[in-house]
Amino acid sequence: MSLSKETDRFSVEVETAEMSGNIDTPEGVLDGLMQAMVCQKELNWREKARHIIVVSTDAPFHLAGDGKLGGIVEPNDELCHLDDEGYYTHSLAYDYPSVSQINHQSLGNNMNVIFAVVNKVKHEYHSLVQEIRGASLGLLDAGENIADLIKGQYEKISTTIRLTENSRGAVNVGFSARCTHDDRWKIANECNDVKGGSLIHFKVHLSVTDCSSPEWYRQDIQIKPEGINETLTIHLETLCDCECSKKRDKMSTYCSNSGDLVCGVCICPEGEIGQKCECTGYDTALRVTDTSSCVTNNETHELCSGRGECKCGVCQCHSRKNPKEEITGKHCECDNFSCERVNGVLCTGHGTCKCGKCVCDHGWSEEKCDCPTTDEECRDEAGNDVCSGRGTCVCGVCHCHNGTQLDEHRYSGKYCQNCVTCLEQCDIHNECVECLSHDSGPLALTGCTNCSNNLNLILVDSMEEIQNIIPKAKTCVSLDEKGCTFRYLYTLSEGDRVSVWAEKVTWCPKQVNLIAVISGTIGCTILIGLLSLIAWKVLTDLHDKREYEKFERERHLAHWGREENPLFKTATTTYENPTYELDSCQPADQGKCTTPAEIQPTAMDSC
Numbered sequence: 001m002s003l004s005k006e007t008d009r010f011s012v013e014v015e016t017a018e019m020s021g022n023i024d025t026p027e028g029v030l031d032g033l034m035q036a037m038v039c040q041k042e043l044n045w046r047e048k049a050r051h052i053i054v055v056s057t058d059a060p061f062h063l064a065g066d067g068k069l070g071g072i073v074e075p076n077d078e079l080c081h082l083d084d085e086g087y088y089t090h091s092l093a094y095d096y097p098s099v100s101q102i103n104h105q106s107l108g109n110n111m112n113v114i115f116a117v118v119n120k121v122k123h124e125y126h127s128l129v130q131e132i133r134g135a136s137l138g139l140l141d142a143g144e145n146i147a148d149l150i151k152g153q154y155e156k157i158s159t160t161i162r163l164t165e166n167s168r169g170a171v172n173v174g175f176s177a178r179c180t181h182d183d184r185w186k187i188a189n190e191c192n193d194v195k196g197g198s199l200i201h202f203k204v205h206l207s208v209t210d211c212s213s214p215e216w217y218r219q220d221i222q223i224k225p226e227g228i229n230e231t232l233t234i235h236l237e238t239l240c241d242c243e244c245s246k247k248r249d250k251m252s253t254y255c256s257n258s259g260d261l262v263c264g265v266c267i268c269p270e271g272e273i274g275q276k277c278e279c280t281g282y283d284t285a286l287r288v289t290d291t292s293s294c295v296t297n298n299e300t301h302e303l304c305s306g307r308g309e310c311k312c313g314v315c316q317c318h319s320r321k322n323p324k325e326e327i328t329g330k331h332c333e334c335d336n337f338s339c340e341r342v343n344g345v346l347c348t349g350h351g352t353c354k355c356g357k358c359v360c361d362h363g364w365s366e367e368k369c370d371c372p373t374t375d376e377e378c379r380d381e382a383g384n385d386v387c388s389g390r391g392t393c394v395c396g397v398c399h400c401h402n403g404t405q406l407d408e409h410r411y412s413g414k415y416c417q418n419c420v421t422c423l424e425q426c427d428i429h430n431e432c433v434e435c436l437s438h439d440s441g442p443l444a445l446t447g448c449t450n451c452s453n454n455l456n457l458i459l460v461d462s463m464e465e466i467q468n469i470i471p472k473a474k475t476c477v478s479l480d481e482k483g484c485t486f487r488y489l490y491t492l493s494e495g496d497r498v499s500v501w502a503e504k505v506t507w508c509p510k511q512v513n514l515i516a517v518i519s520g521t522i523g524c525t526i527l528i529g530l531l532s533l534i535a536w537k538v539l540t541d542l543h544d545k546r547e548y549e550k551f552e553r554e555r556h557l558a559h560w561g562r563e564e565n566p567l568f569k570t571a572t573t574t575y576e577n578p579t580y581e582l583d584s585c586q587p588a589d590q591g592k593c594t595t596p597a598e599i600q601p602t603a604m605d606s607c
Contacts, residue, residue, distance in 0.1 A: 067095035162190035169216030174362035211240035279312025308332035371395030426476035
């Protein structure tokens with residue numbers, strides 16, 4: 001389906017599209033991207049519109065050369081091969097496109113490519129985005145709407161103006177910008193957060209550093225905003241030859257009637273030297289006698305700085321095997337090859353070597369021309385704060401904070417984006433460490449994909465010995481999928497490289513037999529109850545026994561006296577009759593009187 005406003009039809013086409021799968025993991029992303037770029041008429045691309053392509057995938061991509069595995073050796077021709085149904089017809093005829101071909105078409109057709117990918121393939125597509133101008137990368141996290149991602153990336157693209165140029169050879173193009181939110185000029189080729197209708201200014205600095213290649217003398221330089229079909233073309237013609245060089249006075253009298261006078265300088269024939277061709281190059285006697293002008297004003301008194309021969313009072317500097325390397329100067333004291341090098345490149349490729357010193361291009365400084373004069377190299381792709389606000393930018397390199405009074409954490413990474421001592425780092429590395437050290441976890445199914453790119457793992461018997469050697473290493477403790485505990489130490493170095501020391505063994509809890517635990521608990525409870533009753537019974541009997549024995553001892557020790565109770569009264573009481581007389585009984589009363597002996601006591605209850 002070509003570009004149109006029929007959104008309903010687009011939904012139907014997507015829902016009814018044929019689904020297919022690969023035997024291998026990588027997909028033909030670049031094939032589809034190439035056709036979307038070059039099929040301008042077939043897809044109804046508008047010439048003046050902003051061209052945006054969204055690539056959504058969860059797998060890596062095939063590169064140029066992978067087609068050889070299927071017997072396809074013909075390089076991609078960068079042409080449109082779509083049939084009437086919109087299918088690519090030459091997938092078996094041409095190899096996959098190369099990254100440089102994709103970049104070439106992206107620039108030529110003013111394309112902005114948004115790669116919406118999942119986390120597991122972000123490293124592959126991050127590297128791809130670096131090589132394609134106008135490309136950006138967005139991550140599809142769980143539950144995130146792709147429409148929101150596209151909207152965010154589009155706002156970033158539409159509010160950023162970045163100039164590009166296609167100069168070749170020894171032509172150096174530099175830019176200065178004055179953006180809407182800043183009245184100062186700065187060395188940069190882009191402005192961010194540009195609102196619609198606002199005015200921004202750019203200055204272009206052109207310089208030619210070398211005239212050794214005539215094929216670069218004339219060229220057309222195109223300067224254009226990235227992703228927009230507008231171009232400023234500069235027709236550059238480099239004047240490396242003087243006008244006077246066209247006039248040649250042969251056998252000039254000024255040149256001793258021997259040499260040709262060109263631009264005020266004598267061009268001597270072979271075998272003759274001197275400013276006026278007055279000397280013979282092989283005149284040994286003259287060379288020996290006239291050497292004063294071949295010596296510099298230093299203490300060495302070395303002829304021609306030891307890099308040439310003094311002939312006829314003039315230093316003839318030695319030639320080099322490399323024709324681009326030259327020794328120059330009156331005393332052969334200068335050259336264009338002895339300047340400071342970085343990775344074998346003179347002046348870091350950002351300057352010209354003149355007389356042993358680097359003359360830096362616009363925007364660079366220091367002896368090696370390796371120090372940018374702006375902080376742009378210290379900002380990430382999103383244009384955030386310099387060094388993420390966690391360090392200082394020195395010569396385009398972030399020097400991250402290493403623990404301060406205001407922030408006790410240590411940071412690392414190209415833009416100080418990594419927090420070495422923050423706990424979230426453990427969450428980032430847990431899955432990779434578990435996969436590489438114990439072959440378990442969610443990444444084990446994919447062979448620990450991408451874990452080895454930025455992680456260097458070493459297995460150790462114990463972490464304590466590593467902590468003694470590297471005290472600043474951070475400790476992480478985590479649980480694997482079996483519930484076992486694994487431990488490791490890590491440190492971060494430059495380039496986001498992580499060094500990890502992981503213990504070989506994991507610490508797993510023993511399996512608990514619930515039946516045995518429950519049975520044992522019940523049995524112990526009953527046993528404790530019985531033992532408590534027995535103990536209570538024994539203690540009670542012992543207490544009673546002791547009390548009884550005490551009572552018996554006290555009873556045997558008691559001795560009571562045998563005395564009458566003072567309150568006791570007998571049951572018998574005797575009374576005397578006061579009127580009784582023993583001799584008063586008369587004979588006449590005989591039989592009626594009684595003697596005292598005959599009177600019986602009468603029992604009375606005196607109690």
